[in-house]
Amino acid sequence: MSSIKHSAATLLYVLPSIGLAFGAIELFDFDPKLAALGGLIACLLGAEAHAAISRSIERKQVRQELQELTSLAAGLSRDLDDAADKIVEMEERFERETAERMERIFSEIRVIESLVKRLAETRAASTVAVATEAPAIEASAPAPAYTTPESDVPPPAPERGIEQMDDAELLDAIRRSLETNRVDLYLQPVVSLPQRKVLYYEGLSRLRTDKGELIMPRDYMRVAEPAGMMPAVDNILLFRCIQVVRKLAQRNSKAGVFCNISAFSLLDSDFFPQFIEYMQHNKDLAQHLIFEFSQMTVNGAGPVEQASFEALAALGFRFSMDQVTSLKLDPKVLHDRNFRFVKVSAETLLDGRQMASGDIEAGDLKELLRRNGIQLIADKVEAEREVVDILDLNVELGQGFLFGEPRPVRESALREDAPALSIAAD
Template sequence: MPRASDILILLTYITIAAVAAIGFEFFGLMPTLNAWMMGAIVFVVAGMAHSAAARGQERRALESEIHELKAANLALAEEFEAAQSRIDEIADELRAESVERDNALVHEVKVLEDLVRRVGPADAQARADMPTAAASASRTDIDTVREALAANRVDLYLQPVVTLPQRRTAFYESYTRLRDATGRILAPGAFMAAAEEAGLMTEVDNLLLFRCVQIVRRLTGQDRKVAIFCNVSLNSLADETFFPEFLDFIRQNKDLSGSLIFEISQQAFEERDAIAARNMARMADFGFRFSIDQIHHVELDLTEMERAGVRFAKIGGRRLLDAIDNYESIAGYEAGAIATEDMAGLFGRHGIELIVDKIEDEATVVEVLEMDVAYGQGHLFGEPRPVRDDVLETARDSGKGTGRDADSNVIQMTA
């Protein structure tokens, strides 16, 4: 296309030169030879003028391109400087995170060492006061507990909490179990009794709670779709030596607040002192939620529960149905004042989700569904099963950045 326009311009200049020569000759302004020479001069002058104009246009275009290149170069330099600044910021953040992780790990190890040390040898005077046979049996039991805790033979068992009526897993409740050196599971009642007799109940509760949170942290990894209930005892909540350290630990792990729910029994909640209540409030400030379980009486103070950060209440299926059938007052409402289908709504108005647990048969499910309850738990939906060690290892590796779905890991429990 440019070649065609150049040819057209050339023909135009030739035409102008020819017309000029013919005009000079026709009007007798000069002889024929001179007229055609003048036409040639006109052609040359027109060509030179066109050439000068074209060069000027090219020069302006070149200057414009140079200006754009300078602007692009300047913008590129600014972007490079911004990128370098961001890289420096990321490097500083990574260094700070590394230092924080190292400090957190050191603190965590120190807390564990202190807890294990506190579950140390039983008091010599206390043992001396026992009958010989009883002291020997108790020593064996508590020594087994100490050794299991020190060797980190703490297993996590998970039981699903499902949505109703879909029966899809929404949460898990965790239970901690100890193993002796032979791999035998220590019955909770047995090792708790040994710890109680040795005066170490608080220390054992603290260590089990700490281990539970550690395992849940590894298990959830980077995926927080399924929350896990972790039991906390009144002994731990009221321990002024242990709990400040535990609060510091969960503050450093407050990103777990969406996937970790602390569970306390109804009796412990109602008997908690000012120290335990303050510690619960501080945990709630970090974003952690609470659940009340082992509910024996249904005369609940929902307002106080809501104020304390309780967001879940677990009532046994049979206990709740008996309360309705026996016309007991529930949460301050006289018998019959609450419609069956509004039972879950009563709790919901205080920001508390009602979970009916201990569901063992389909008949109970049918009755629970009439109360419009959203969640159920019990052996009918799944028994507590241990999380395999290889799943925990996979979850730990996933938490380091592999991006694997930890929710799929959670459900891979030993059959």
């Protein structure tokens, strides 16, 4: 009780006690001492009653506060239990994610080790070949007895560009580009028709020489494939595509990237098993990463290539077939192999509106593919007039310079802490 309430309650029994003493003297002619004693006794009884009532009120308040404290303690206990459960869950998730990340890192390291070994082997093989082909120096030839004056030394030959390089020089330039990680990733959009909204990207690789000159696929594939270096190119392109896919998935859960794989990689007994192991740790990207193979690779697939297709399909990855030169397709077989896209150039589509016997007419191709769960993409579209003719064939996806040229992905955008994907402008 507050002090004001205590004072008021005190007055309720002190004043009546004083009044009782005076009344007894005046009205009943009591002895003043006896009247004062009676007033004092009445005051003490009032004080005792006041104390009893105050203690009762305080006990009620204490019980109420104890109940509130008990309820609060129970709530805190529940919160502590929930916090402990969350901490355990976070620890388990952290351990699981750490283990998965370490597995991905170890698989990347194993693949990179394989690539380094391959590059070293190809370099050693080329060195041996050069040494074998070099003319032997006759032991009897005497050493020159003088040095050529500096003024008589011919100037060094000017560095030659990609067009002037022979196959050996080009192969050495490709090897140096791979060893020094001068492999750039370019993205070209795949758009919806007729809206031209970007739905997918195709990842394209470009190699750079020491001077920064680009080596295009048409140049490096010609010499890299026979030298067994395409798995290295495919693997670096794959790493870059996975980095890009993770960035795209943060902004668009439906975004996808087409990533090319050569037939040489499918047949490589060293590269492909490690490639499959690496993809096992990245199969969460199956809805975003689409592996692309040429029609020649698909049609010429033997038991080894087919087993490679099946291993990737078992992980949930979808396929796309490009470089289609013949419309003799079996959509059902392609679907069974997990092919979900077919890219046909605009020229082949428009020339195929009246095909020879055995080929699918271009006008029927889109619907036939659709019935088998495959989407048709018109590739290499470069003119507006081609778009009009393609739309007459009910094609809903397009790719080509008309919709967007391949643009390099900035290196900074591939870092894990990069906020957004950045594509360099021309």
